[in-house]
Amino acid sequence: MKEAVYIGGPAPVGPDLPELLGRVARGDQDAFARVYDRVCGPVLGLVRSVLRDPAQSEEVAQEVLLEVWRSAARYERARGSVMTWVLTLAHRRAVDRVRSAQASSDREHRAALLEHVPAFDEVTEAVEAGLEREQVRRCLRTLTELQHQSVTLAYYQGLAYREVAELLSVPLGTVKTRLRDGLIRLRDCLGVQA
Structure with a gap:
């Protein structure tokens, strides 16, 4: 243990x-x-x-x-x-x-x-931004729990990988692997070209 x-x-x-x-x-x-x-x-x-x-x-x-x-x-x-x-x-x-x-x-x-009165382009951009945020949320839900926690702590809360590992009580290498795998999964889900 x-x-x-x-x-x-x-x-x-x-x-x-x-x-x-x-x-x-x-x-x-x-x-x-x-x-x-x-x-x-x-x-x-x-x-x-x-x-x-x-x-x-x-x-x-x-x-x-x-x-x-x-x-x-x-x-x-x-x-x-x-x-x-x-x-x-x-x-x-x-x-x-x-x-x-x-x-x-x-x-x-x-x-x-x-x-x-906002121009048509401003309205279009606002709608597209909202759709992109929802797509990111949807893709985040496809991650494993450890991937989701690691990505959230590292990229949304700004913690260093070492801090993420300490908070989640897992080895640093595991956090790095889960982050890499999670980001690849997000990239694929979002349809971003590598």
Whole structure:
């Protein structure tokens, strides 16, 4: 049995994260404190990489950890590790914060452009971009779970291959192979010429 590698120090002694999260789902505050200690660093790091603002990053990280407390029962071990689940929550929450700030700015900008009617080419480009995004989503669903997690962490969350390997508790070579295979599969699914 291989030993898990934990970011930030030696492997914690005691129950593993899935077991602790199960206890959190039943309202165990001590288990939550242990989960918090294990995930707060990576959560804050990921959120800070998206938001860049330390104050907002701390606020969003706290929101994510509160969400972990409230929604621990929704975690499904078969869909990935606890750390991947928590970091996915963190990434989504950070992106939501960026989008919220951008939406406010965009509302002001749109108010100034109400009289502007987009040219046909702009509408066509917007439709094509939407179709391309949907095709990428469809192709991502064809990947194996490890390929999907690896691609998501490396290319959507910007983690280095080594960090992906640590988060998924698999050897670096395995991550590189899954990424290569996943990208080839995506390329073929999207019909991109090599």
